[in-house]
Amino acid sequence: xxxxxxxxxxxxxxxxxxxxxxxxxxxxxxxxxxxxxxxxxxxxxxxxxxxxxxxxxxxxxxxxxxxxxxxxxxxxxxxxxxxxxxxxxxxxxxxxxxxxxxxx
Amino acid sequence: xxxxxxxxxxxxxxxxxxxxxxxxxxxxxxxxxxxxxxxxxxxxxxxxxxxxxxxxxxxxxxxxxxxxxxxxxxxxxxxxxxxxxxxxxxxxxxxxxxxxxxxx
DNA sequence: ACGACGTATAAGTCTATGCTTATGTGTTGT
DNA sequence: ACAACACATAAGCATAGACTTATACGTCGT
Numbered sequence: 178x179x180x181x182x183x184x185x186x187x188x189x190x191x192x193x194x195x196x197x198x199x200x201x202x203x204x205x206x207x208x209x210x211x212x213x214x215x216x217x218x219x220x221x222x223x224x225x226x227x228x229x230x231x232x233x234x235x236x237x238x239x240x241x242x243x244x245x246x247x248x249x250x251x252x253x254x255x256x257x258x259x260x261x262x263x264x265x266x267x268x269x270x271x272x273x274x275x276x277x278x279x280x281x
Numbered sequence: 282x283x284x285x286x287x288x289x290x291x292x293x294x295x296x297x298x299x300x301x302x303x304x305x306x307x308x309x310x311x312x313x314x315x316x317x318x319x320x321x322x323x324x325x326x327x328x329x330x331x332x333x334x335x336x337x338x339x340x341x342x343x344x345x346x347x348x349x350x351x352x353x354x355x356x357x358x359x360x361x362x363x364x365x366x367x368x369x370x371x372x373x374x375x376x377x378x379x380x381x382x383x384x385x
Numbered sequence: 386a387c388g389a390c391g392t393a394t395a396a397g398t399c400t401a402t403g404c405t406t407a408t409g410t411g412t413t414g415t
Numbered sequence: 416a417c418a419a420c421a422c423a424t425a426a427g428c429a430t431a432g433a434c435t436t437a438t439a440c441g442t443c444g445t
Contacts, residue, residue, distance in 0.1 A: 180294075180297065181292060181293075181294050181297075184288050184289075184291045184292035184297075185288075185292040185401095185402090187288045188285060188288035188289040188292050189285075189402090189403080190284075190285050191403090193284065193285075193288075193361075196365070197364070200364060200365065205421080205422095206421075206422060206423095207420095207421065207422085215404090216404080216405070216406090217421085217422075217423095218404085218405080218406085218407095218422090218423080218424080218425095219403075219404060219405080220422095221421095221422060221423055221424085222403075222404085222423090222424090223403090224422095224423095225423080225424095239411090239412055239413070239421090240411065240412040240413070240420065240421045240422070241412095241421065241422085242421075242422065242423095246365065248365055248366075251362065251365045251366075254362060255362065255366070257297075258355065258358060258359065258362060260301070260304060261300070261304065261350065261352055261355045262352075262355075262359070289432090293432090293433080295433090309391080309392095310391070310392060310393095311390095311391065311392085319434090320434080320435070320436085321391085321392075321393095322392090322393075322394080322395095322434085322435080322436085322437095323433075323434060323435080324392095325391095325392060325393055325394085326393090326394090326433080326434085327433090328392095328393095329393080329394095343391090343441090343442055343443070344390070344391045344392070344441065344442040344443070345391065345392085345442095346391080346392065346393095
């Protein structure tokens with residue numbers, strides 16, 4: 178998925194809230210509506226967008242759609258952001274060297 | 282800056298390209314236009330948005346505006362993304378413990 | 386002082402997106 | 416078989432955002 182698409186998808190607060198909810202575990206589309214002042218089609222559309230971006234997985238079980246976070250979908254975001262980690266706390270700056278050591 | 286704002290700002294490919302250019306070093310607004318098929322006001326507006334989100338710094342020098350990456354502005358993004366690092370390569374999963382050790 | 390320059394702002398246009406209501410599709414229980 | 420259910424899709428509307436042209440603002444060189 179393109180970086181542009183991922184950023185667009187995540188720029189919606191409702192979708193980020195959905196992801197946060199899903200990070201606590203799988204949930205159905207109806208489950209997810211609790212706590213959100215949102216109609217069913219709106220939720221369905223948000224989930225379709227998240228699915229399209231590869232940020233969530235869908236597991237079909239009869240008439241229920243179980244959604245969960247697809248952490249691999251965040252890889253492009255991690256990769257992009259890594260370019261701007263130059264000013265991470267200095268401890269973390271040493272990470273690369275550290276990992277190199279760990280590999281040996 | 283709110284996560285929503287940061288994601289929106291970064292969802293524009295031109296703005297991400299500007300950041301990439303700036304990550305190679307400071308540049309003026311006019312410098313930045315090279316290589317971009319973009320009018321001067323459009324560039325100025327993008328820079329205003331980046332500045333507003335705290336992602337770039339402006340250094341005024343006479344009639345020139347020198348822009349540079351403000352890496353601290355990426356902190357909210359790092360913090361948010363950290364929640365979804367559960368599936369980072371397993372080596373990195375140990376980072377937290379590692380850093381804890383380093384502090385001692 | 387004045388004109389060229391570097392940049393910012395204003396105002397309008399066009400498209401993208403998130404919402405709504407209405408409806409379609411497949412599944413389950415009786 | 417049929418009604419209720421879980422979810423998806425369609426179509427329309429309203430707002431946001433990225434662009435344009437025009438113009439304003441401050442700075443520099445002559």
